[in-house]
Amino acid sequence: MKLSCIGCGPGDPDLLTVKAVDRIKRADAIFTPTSKEGKPSIALAIAKKYIDESRTVITHLIFPMIKDKESLRLQWKTNSRIIADTVHSGKYCVYLTVGDPSLYSTWNYIHKELKENYNDINIEIIPGIPSFFAFAAQAKMSLVEGDQTLGIVPACYDLDKIKHTVASCDSIIFLKDGRYFDSVIEILSETGFSDNSNITIAQDVSIDKEILETKKLKDLRNTKNPAGKYFSIMVARKND
Numbered sequence: 001m002k003l004s005c006i007g008c009g010p011g012d013p014d015l016l017t018v019k020a021v022d023r024i025k026r027a028d029a030i031f032t033p034t035s036k037e038g039k040p041s042i043a044l045a046i047a048k049k050y051i052d053e054s055r056t057v058i059t060h061l062i063f064p065m066i067k068d069k070e071s072l073r074l075q076w077k078t079n080s081r082i083i084a085d086t087v088h089s090g091k092y093c094v095y096l097t098v099g100d101p102s103l104y105s106t107w108n109y110i111h112k113e114l115k116e117n118y119n120d121i122n123i124e125i126i127p128g129i130p131s132f133f134a135f136a137a138q139a140k141m142s143l144v145e146g147d148q149t150l151g152i153v154p155a156c157y158d159l160d161k162i163k164h165t166v167a168s169c170d171s172i173i174f175l176k177d178g179r180y181f182d183s184v185i186e187i188l189s190e191t192g193f194s195d196n197s198n199i200t201i202a203q204d205v206s207i208d209k210e211i212l213e214t215k216k217l218k219d220l221r222n223t224k225n226p227a228g229k230y231f232s233i234m235v236a237r238k239n240d
Contacts, residue, residue, distance in 0.1 A: 007128020028091035080113035
């Protein structure tokens with residue numbers, strides 16, 4: 001009774017690991033997250049070229065974009081039960097997730113439920129390339145050097161927490177929601193980033209529609225943010 005969770009990386013199917021491709025090709029059943037019924041799964045789109053749909057059953061699991069914690073917990077329980085029932089039926093199962101399973105992933109909620117309620121299942125976790133490493137490779141930049149510190153901010157949920165993180169680090173990675181990046185520019189100015197600090201913004205990293213550009217902080221004030229999608233990323237370096 002085995003379940004493999006696979007990190008599918010940032011978007012380019014060729015960035016999946018050899019082990020990940022092997023597990024996907026061997027799977028009897030594949031589970032993939034989506035935010036609502038009928039919406040395409042990004043993780044599935046990345047892995048699709050390696051899936052034999054004539055023999056592999058694909059199930060979309062809903063992870064709604066809501067803040068009601070009780071509703072979310074009920075959905076996590078439902079999703080984990082669907083996976084567990086399939087594993088218990090004797091099928092080799094794979095769960096796909098964008099990026100790496102350990103980094104802001106839907107897998108974390110499933111994993112907690114499985115460990116608590118289905119601890120007879122043998123779980124394997126295969127890491128994937130996080131978007132910010134693919135981003136740094138595409139931009140041909142280093143994220144940190146020497147004794148510099150790096151901060152990762154998932155979204156603009158708590159401005160005070162963000163200001164503290166920005167003030168404490170030499171480089172900051174802002175993930176997920178590019179629609180709030182405009183409001184971050186002023187925070188950077190208020191927390192020690194100079195007008196000449198390099199700011200690199202991208203969306204759709206590693207795929208054909210990729211947008212990536214680097215500007216000075218002073219040049220981003222009062223200009224339109226090039227990245228407005230949910231899966232966007234911005235890296236700010238204080239001391240280039």
